[in-house]
Amino acid sequence: KATSSSGPGGNAGPGKASGLRVDVIVKATDSSFWQSMFAGAQKAGEDLGVEVGRFGPTSETDVNEQVQLVENSISRGVNAIVLAANSETALNKAIDRARDAGIKVITVDGTVTTKTEAFIGTNNLRAGEQAGQRLCKLIGEQGKTSGRVLLENAVAGVQALGDRARGFREGLAANCPQITVWEERFNNNDIATAANQTNDALGAVPDLVGVFAANNMSGNGVARAVKDTGRTANLPVVAFDSDPQENAALADGSIDALVVQNPYFFGYQGVTEAIAVSTGAKVPLSLDPGAVVADQANMNDPAVKDLLNPPTAQASK
Amino acid sequence: MALPKLIVRERDIGDRPSRIIGWSDAVGREGGGLVVLVILFGALALASDSFLTGGNMANLSRQWAVYGIIAIGELLVILTKGIDLSVGSVVGLTGAVAAQLLVLGFPIPLAVLCAVLVGGVVGVINGILVAYAKLPPFIVTLGMMGAARGVVLVITNANTIQPLPEGFSSIANESLLGIPNLLWITVIVIIAIGFLLRRTVFGRYVYAAGSNAESARLSGVPVPRVLVTVYAMSGLLAGLGGVLLASRLDAGVPTMGETYELDAIAACVIGGASLFGAKGSALGAATGALITSTLNNGGNLLGINSFYLRIAIGVLILLAVSFDQLQGRLFARGEQTQAGTSGNSPPGEP
Amino acid sequence: MALPKLIVRERDIGDRPSRIIGWSDAVGREGGGLVVLVILFGALALASDSFLTGGNMANLSRQWAVYGIIAIGELLVILTKGIDLSVGSVVGLTGAVAAQLLVLGFPIPLAVLCAVLVGGVVGVINGILVAYAKLPPFIVTLGMMGAARGVVLVITNANTIQPLPEGFSSIANESLLGIPNLLWITVIVIIAIGFLLRRTVFGRYVYAAGSNAESARLSGVPVPRVLVTVYAMSGLLAGLGGVLLASRLDAGVPTMGETYELDAIAACVIGGASLFGAKGSALGAATGALITSTLNNGGNLLGINSFYLRIAIGVLILLAVSFDQLQGRLFARGEQTQAGTSGNSPPGEP
Amino acid sequence: MTPVIRLSGLRKAFGGNVALDDVSLDLRRGEVHCLAGENGAGKSTLIRILTGALKRDAGDYFVDDREMAAALTPAATRAAGIGAVYQELSLLPDLSVAENLLMGRLPNRGGVVDRRGLRDQARARLSKVDLEGLDPGTPVAELPAATRQLVEIAKVLGDDPRVIIFDEPTTALSGDEAESLLRRIARLRDEGVAILYVSHRLEEMFEIGDRVTVLRDGVVTRTAAMSELSEDTLIAAMVGRDVEDLYPETPARTENGNALLRVRGLRPPGSPHAVDLDVRAGEIVGIAGLLGAGRSELLRAIFGADPPESGTVEVAGKPVPTGRPREAVRAGIGLLSEDRKELGLLPELTIRENASVASLRGIASRGLLSRRREAQRVDSVLDGMRLRAGSYDQPVSTLSGGNQQKVLIARWLVSRVRVLLFDEPTKGVDVGAKAELYALIGDLAAQGFAIVVVSSYLPELLGLVDRIVVLKSGRVVGEVPAAEATEEGLLTLASTGRLNGAA
Numbered sequence A: 001k002a003t004s005s006s007g008p009g010g011n012a013g014p015g016k017a018s019g020l021r022v023d024v025i026v027k028a029t030d031s032s033f034w035q036s037m038f039a040g041a042q043k044a045g046e047d048l049g050v051e052v053g054r055f056g057p058t059s060e061t062d063v064n065e066q067v068q069l070v071e072n073s074i075s076r077g078v079n080a081i082v083l084a085a086n087s088e089t090a091l092n093k094a095i096d097r098a099r100d101a102g103i104k105v106i107t108v109d110g111t112v113t114t115k116t117e118a119f120i121g122t123n124n125l126r127a128g129e130q131a132g133q134r135l136c137k138l139i140g141e142q143g144k145t146s147g148r149v150l151l152e153n154a155v156a157g158v159q160a161l162g163d164r165a166r167g168f169r170e171g172l173a174a175n176c177p178q179i180t181v182w183e184e185r186f187n188n189n190d191i192a193t194a195a196n197q198t199n200d201a202l203g204a205v206p207d208l209v210g211v212f213a214a215n216n217m218s219g220n221g222v223a224r225a226v227k228d229t230g231r232t233a234n235l236p237v238v239a240f241d242s243d244p245q246e247n248a249a250l251a252d253g254s255i256d257a258l259v260v261q262n263p264y265f266f267g268y269q270g271v272t273e274a275i276a277v278s279t280g281a282k283v284p285l286s287l288d289p290g291a292v293v294a295d296q297a298n299m300n301d302p303a304v305k306d307l308l309n310p311p312t313a314q315a316s317k
Numbered sequence B, C: 001m002a003l004p005k006l007i008v009r010e011r012d013i014g015d016r017p018s019r020i021i022g023w024s025d026a027v028g029r030e031g032g033g034l035v036v037l038v039i040l041f042g043a044l045a046l047a048s049d050s051f052l053t054g055g056n057m058a059n060l061s062r063q064w065a066v067y068g069i070i071a072i073g074e075l076l077v078i079l080t081k082g083i084d085l086s087v088g089s090v091v092g093l094t095g096a097v098a099a100q101l102l103v104l105g106f107p108i109p110l111a112v113l114c115a116v117l118v119g120g121v122v123g124v125i126n127g128i129l130v131a132y133a134k135l136p137p138f139i140v141t142l143g144m145m146g147a148a149r150g151v152v153l154v155i156t157n158a159n160t161i162q163p164l165p166e167g168f169s170s171i172a173n174e175s176l177l178g179i180p181n182l183l184w185i186t187v188i189v190i191i192a193i194g195f196l197l198r199r200t201v202f203g204r205y206v207y208a209a210g211s212n213a214e215s216a217r218l219s220g221v222p223v224p225r226v227l228v229t230v231y232a233m234s235g236l237l238a239g240l241g242g243v244l245l246a247s248r249l250d251a252g253v254p255t256m257g258e259t260y261e262l263d264a265i266a267a268c269v270i271g272g273a274s275l276f277g278a279k280g281s282a283l284g285a286a287t288g289a290l291i292t293s294t295l296n297n298g299g300n301l302l303g304i305n306s307f308y309l310r311i312a313i314g315v316l317i318l319l320a321v322s323f324d325q326l327q328g329r330l331f332a333r334g335e336q337t338q339a340g341t342s343g344n345s346p347p348g349e350p
Numbered sequence D: 001m002t003p004v005i006r007l008s009g010l011r012k013a014f015g016g017n018v019a020l021d022d023v024s025l026d027l028r029r030g031e032v033h034c035l036a037g038e039n040g041a042g043k044s045t046l047i048r049i050l051t052g053a054l055k056r057d058a059g060d061y062f063v064d065d066r067e068m069a070a071a072l073t074p075a076a077t078r079a080a081g082i083g084a085v086y087q088e089l090s091l092l093p094d095l096s097v098a099e100n101l102l103m104g105r106l107p108n109r110g111g112v113v114d115r116r117g118l119r120d121q122a123r124a125r126l127s128k129v130d131l132e133g134l135d136p137g138t139p140v141a142e143l144p145a146a147t148r149q150l151v152e153i154a155k156v157l158g159d160d161p162r163v164i165i166f167d168e169p170t171t172a173l174s175g176d177e178a179e180s181l182l183r184r185i186a187r188l189r190d191e192g193v194a195i196l197y198v199s200h201r202l203e204e205m206f207e208i209g210d211r212v213t214v215l216r217d218g219v220v221t222r223t224a225a226m227s228e229l230s231e232d233t234l235i236a237a238m239v240g241r242d243v244e245d246l247y248p249e250t251p252a253r254t255e256n257g258n259a260l261l262r263v264r265g266l267r268p269p270g271s272p273h274a275v276d277l278d279v280r281a282g283e284i285v286g287i288a289g290l291l292g293a294g295r296s297e298l299l300r301a302i303f304g305a306d307p308p309e310s311g312t313v314e315v316a317g318k319p320v321p322t323g324r325p326r327e328a329v330r331a332g333i334g335l336l337s338e339d340r341k342e343l344g345l346l347p348e349l350t351i352r353e354n355a356s357v358a359s360l361r362g363i364a365s366r367g368l369l370s371r372r373r374e375a376q377r378v379d380s381v382l383d384g385m386r387l388r389a390g391s392y393d394q395p396v397s398t399l400s401g402g403n404q405q406k407v408l409i410a411r412w413l414v415s416r417v418r419v420l421l422f423d424e425p426t427k428g429v430d431v432g433a434k435a436e437l438y439a440l441i442g443d444l445a446a447q448g449f450a451i452v453v454v455s456s457y458l459p460e461l462l463g464l465v466d467r468i469v470v471l472k473s474g475r476v477v478g479e480v481p482a483a484e485a486t487e488e489g490l491l492t493l494a495s496t497g498r499l500n501g502a503a
């Protein structure tokens, strides 16, 4: 009797007869990034005729809720789980339990240290490095070789964000040794707070030469502050992810580069691989679609444009 | 018996100056909040050159504004012994509604009005459930907090709504006479609600309902109507906060306002309100919000490591309230705390 | 006229059976929570085949456990008219401490003990500030919430602490006699605290202090010591919750426990506790936590979209409490709410 | 002449507890109609129904031959000209006196409070109870109980109602204030106001009552002209038996020289005067004084409710740490405080729990409570208090005012302390129970307890105690053996500080 409001409109798709069920568990539902992943998963479900359940905790910090979601999927008796894990290790027990129950587990976006069938995702550490390199380059273009940068982050203790920050520091240090990180600030995914913190930093640090924002909420806040202070032209900003607001900021120059991943692909590919392993096919153990740095120069290339504006899932089917 | 008038109390009560405004208006902790604030400003001005600059003051006032407005709405509810956990979600909801309506082509004033009214409607529902269905405010507004956030996410599908028409973002981002619009609006709200609470019949009803709902009812105060109004106003002010935040961010962000309820309640309590009702003022709540905003702003200016900053702000909030309390005890007439009133006040009221 | 004894007591009149257990034990809303739970279980069993399976019941019990334990600690504080906002941060702190000590090579029992004690220490600090410095509990524990989270981040440098030694994860992940350890522990906590509250002098003091602190003091109840103990126990139980969560996740995750304070308070109120003190039971708090856990579990099993699930849970919490309230009104003596006691009880207490 | 208020067949039950059954009553213009009955007889319930504070279950209620709706609101009854002074004070502690006096009809212009009007109207109302000196801006929480009571009365008088209901208005007042209130009530009656008056002081009823209706267990047992009754017949109608002697025969108690309670140089907080007091085992000492003379403050200081400025307290020769009620209880001192609601009751707890809370250490073994032991220990004492309650497991807040007071007295009787400080112990207690309470206090003294009684009701002091200490402005101004004291003498001493030869 278990019904799902998800799946391809909840109605019988072409290949529904296959009867497979895949649950997609993302890091947090209320973010357009993860909704894009849902959209990809949903499309794959439609194309392949399987039922796709979409779940996620309300916050990326809530590892425990994700454990519960995995457990609930075990209870639901699905065939496979596509999981964007909020922690490298904390979900291991739940994943093991799922695999013991015969459920295939595909991880996306972040790896886990226990065994799974496959992983698809960008290496956040490396993507962070790309951001660091780009910011270094942008600062150089401003004719500056030394100074400090603000690292605007969302939530302390979230692995992916921590990896990006670490990668960013490494990328920056490798290419611009004279430029140091002034402070790392956390805004709890609140754009207004991010704007406040950036404004404060702009006021407090005279030699602030650039800003790195580790996700879209941070990026939007930074863009707001840059506009507040009229420093669009001379303050390089590199941010992560993409959403309409960040894209607009990229277009108007308050953000200079966006490091974008491909969540739609994560979802589509995740479900596809999940079905493949469920039916006994082989899939690559690890797949990295890589991150793309979008800027004003390439933002209108069709490929980049698609990355910047991925479709998102519809809440109501 | 030819005794004189024995009604004369031995320690006659008459020599204090005549007061008509409620007790808590005159002394009490609301005033104290201001003292803490002054000290804080002084300390930060000494510690950081950039603190007292015009630019930073404008920043600070923008950072404070939305919190202050929401806190004042929350205060109204807290004065009646209630609590409103839904304000954060209402901020998100109304911001998204305003943005959505603008995208649909509504003129700005109409979109703003509709969005604020949506906040009011949420408040009215809260109020009816509290006042007539007699459900605990904590539960009513907790349920509403979840439901309203769910509605925002459904409406927006977790997507940011933008771009918005030109003029909208200027509401919250521009200045009038060199002072940010947000500051003007906040000050107007403080004055308006302060006036409402102190000088109007409705305001006194709010304190009466919070002091003792049954006694108020017996005195002819329309308690249920007061409650509904109070929740409605909290919703309206949160709605205003949501619209301003959307304007400030130039987008309707569905996660906007998360955890603001806690900030709002904290601002009220820091500003001298009691969760047991009937104590607190609009100015106090706004001061409480400004204290936390200033702590954050100052911490950032001083470049304190963000983990230590969290610890420091936790400790400083405690210190501010202790100082305030201490001051309150010194200024208020000595025995007060020891003596009679203790029935209502808890072991150190929350 | 020589009527002998005018003590009209029901026992003398005879038709109601003599009760020895307290009033609130028999009727009252704590019982009601259980009724709601039974209805919920029935409905979910009908709606989903997988709900009543052994595997899912084990899952549900594991999901409930930590919330239940924290809620019971929170209840102790709420019974005294207090509030403890720091439990979520204590969960994070103690989990991290346990993990860190294990990484440093401490034997498991010692690490667990130390971590739980750290929770107790945080509680004692809260308690002292509330009971002796007479600061509002809301502010004290709000400050502590920020400070403790800051300390976790400093300790862990915002990194997840792992890998942990083999045996540790089995505490929360294994079963005894086919029943998950976590369930055993939770049940033991419910029984122990239930016993403490009902059958010990200390338990009675908790209710007395919450009912009217000054009256209690004048009857010789050591109110400050009761308060400190209560906050300490809340800290200890949150510490236990943190250790269990760390064991369940097999890692010390610095963000662990965020927003759990709201869940804990909600569980207490859903389970019949009043934020105005002296009303509520350990079983009620645990039931409240189980109701929300079950709603989440059921919603997932039914595959409800998470946005709609939020709305649904918001509405269902309201319905559960309304139903409960209604039932309470039917069973309890009629006017109760209308009549005299209202001096203390608010307009629909939170 | 048609009665202003006519009730018939009125019924009200709380759960299974029938508080009023088939009650009929009529109240006429220009009469003082007394309502008499024991604690829990249903007087307050009747009044709450009359004012619309409580809904009636059945029965007819007419005001001027106009039927009042079953769902009556307080606002509607006030509009009909009915005002009530409730037994439980219904003021709003956080608001000012002026706001309290006019709450529900604050003078305003377009919703904005007219502050001058508020102050003037408040002053006018205060002057009706001789409180011209009280600043209308004072928060009510700051007022002593007696002043609050007067404010409450002023609030009702100010509306110029046609019907005024008083529920035990004099319990918190001193003799003289009570006297002045009674005079005002008589004047109101002469002006044609209908008055319903509840009191446990019989002589008050005889002084101003025209007619009386007696309730017993929620049923009217008698309605008669006051002149048809004597004190004895009235009591008989109330309690269903005769109460012979209100005050116990004071046997020449064995005074075994040494003081059980010994107070030296005790200065209550804020008081410049040190007080010495000795109470021997077996002795009952009364403390007299005007309102605000510092009687309650002295008791609170002895008990340690407020830490005294200086001084020592000893029980049986052992010093008691001052300023800590818990230590006082351990040392064997118990305080029955004056303000029952705020400083005594634990409203959410049951009757039994309220009675046992001061003795839990004795009832429990190793911190474990046996409910059976608790019941054994408490119930017999409670039984002796003639409580009207459905069960001792009921929350104490569901009891009538007088019965709540009895539970608090029981709290100290259960606790087996040896020094009892009673502040206005018979406040709101009915005659029958009063007599028993006096007997009980006499017995306790005979058993070797040391007892201190503060009472504003001089006949009670004179009848009950062995020795009266008179306080004025926190200072002991005299000490009189009860046998030699007279009311006039005490009053003179209390107000002038001098013995005017009268005693």
Ligand SMILES: Nc1ncnc2c1ncn2[C@@H]1O[C@H](COP(=O)(O)OP(=O)(O)OP(=O)(O)O)[C@@H](O)[C@H]1O
Residues within 6 Å of the ligand: C333, C335, C336, C339, C340, C341, D014, D017, D018, D019, D037, D038, D039, D040, D041, D042, D043, D044, D045, D046, D087, D388, D389, D397, D398, D399, D400, D401, D402, D403, D428, D430
């Ligand atoms: N809210 C309530 N719930 C249950 N029982 C109640 C409630 N209020 C009053 N009662 C009961 O109704 C009865 C009548 O109470 P009431 O207060 O009218 O007595 P009373 O005559 O005023 O006594 P007293 O002289 O002590 O004031 C009592 O038995 C009391 O316990």
Ligand SMILES: Nc1ncnc2c1ncn2[C@@H]1O[C@H](COP(=O)(O)OP(=O)(O)OP(=O)(O)O)[C@@H](O)[C@H]1O
Residues within 6 Å of the ligand: B011, B012, B013, D142, D143, D144, D145, D146, D289, D290, D291, D292, D293, D294, D295, D296, D297, D298, D338, D454, D456
């Ligand atoms: N300076 C003052 N201003 C106003 N009120 C005061 C002042 N000093 C004392 N009081 C009040 O006057 C009262 C006098 O104290 P106390 O209660 O001991 O008098 P009392 O003789 O016991 O009278 P009663 O028995 O009626 O209480 C106290 O309740 C106190 O609150």
Ligand SMILES: [Mg+2]
Residues within 6 Å of the ligand: D043, D044, D045, D087, D167, D400, D401, D402
């Ligand atoms: Mg009564």
Ligand SMILES: [Mg+2]
Residues within 6 Å of the ligand: D295, D296, D297, D338, D423
């Ligand atoms: Mg007194």
